[in-house]
Amino acid sequence: MAENDQAALETMAARVASKVQEEQDAQPAPDIEAITPEFLRQRLDFINHAGLVVVETNLPEVSLQWLCQHCTAPMLADPVSTIKAPKLKPVLGRLTALKPNRMEAELLSGVAIETDADAARAAEKLLETGLQQVYISLGGDGLYAADRQGHTARVACPRVQIANATGGGDAVAAALAACIAHGRTLEETAQLAIGAGALACTSSETIHPGMSWENIHYILHKEEH
Numbered sequence: 012m013a014e015n016d017q018a019a020l021e022t023m024a025a026r027v028a029s030k031v032q033e034e035q036d037a038q039p040a041p042d043i044e045a046i047t048p049e050f051l052r053q054r055l056d057f058i059n060h061a062g063l064v065v066v067e068t069n070l071p072e073v074s075l076q077w078l079c080q081h082c083t084a085p086m087l088a089d090p091v092s093t094i095k096a097p098k099l100k101p102v103l104g105r106l107t108a109l110k111p112n113r114m115e116a117e118l119l120s121g122v123a124i125e126t127d128a129d130a131a132r133a134a135e136k137l138l139e140t141g142l143q144q145v146y147i148s149l150g151g152d153g154l155y156a157a158d159r160q161g162h163t164a165r166v167a168c169p170r171v172q173i174a175n176a177t178g179g180g181d182a183v184a185a186a187l188a189a190c191i192a193h194g195r196t197l198e199e200t201a202q203l204a205i206g207a208g209a210l211a212c213t214s215s216e217t218i219h220p221g222m223s224w225e226n227i228h229y230i231l232h233k234e235e236h
Contacts, residue, residue: 043069048077059083063107063192065184068095079105087191089184090115104141108191110184112148127165130155134163146187146201148180148208156201164201169209169230178218182211186227206231 051058051074058064064082066075067089079086079102087108090096096115103109103119113124122133130147134157137145144158149168156164186207190200206227211219213230 044071046070046074048074050074051078052081055081063087063188065089065188067091068098070098072098075099076102085191087184087188089180090119093118103137106142108144108146108187109137109142110146110148110187112180113150116145116147124149127155131157131163144191144197146183146204148183154183154201154205156197158197162197164198166201166205168205169233171209171213171230173212174215175217176212178216179208179212182219182222183208202231203227 058078059082061084064078064084064086065088066078066086068075068091070078075098082105085107086105087110088099088106090099090109090111093114096111096118099106099109100119109119111119116122116130116133116137117124120133120136122129122136124130124133124147130149134145134147134155138157138159142159145156147155149155151168153168154164154166156166183204186204187200190203195203203224207222210222210227210230214220
């Protein structure tokens, strides 16, 4: 990714962190149940000026649905778990992108995924809702991505020595968010996301201290050398 993209991401992150800190200084941080539609309504202008809004299903269902109905910024959703994923069903068509794992994609699409053809059918079902992009994580089998323009990508998971799988999915989501916000192609986004997930798993720490675009590219291309 270009240096100006990296600088833009750092600037955006700094602004968000500053805004969050201002609100934290002004009042006690709410628990997740306190993030009500009214709470979101009061902050909607700030939210709508984001380059990308990332949501997940730990939010109360009524708040998640309200946000999806009123947010005008692009949205990426993480289903989090098969227990909480159904919260997204009514709003799939409002989302820019979705990052389910195999089981979450099966639940939301109604298609059992055992082969690449199954993953393609599940993605098609999800896109029929109005969802614009879907990135189905297949664990050690990699990732399948598709969008409403007919583009698809099947990316294998790089072979790495796994030290700790915790945080791998979060790294995938973070890379997806960065790439989508900066207009990367579906193929590029899928590759960088799977590379970020693989890199995260090589560290015993939940957040890999060496996480960077340079190291992600190294993970993706090391087998070519």
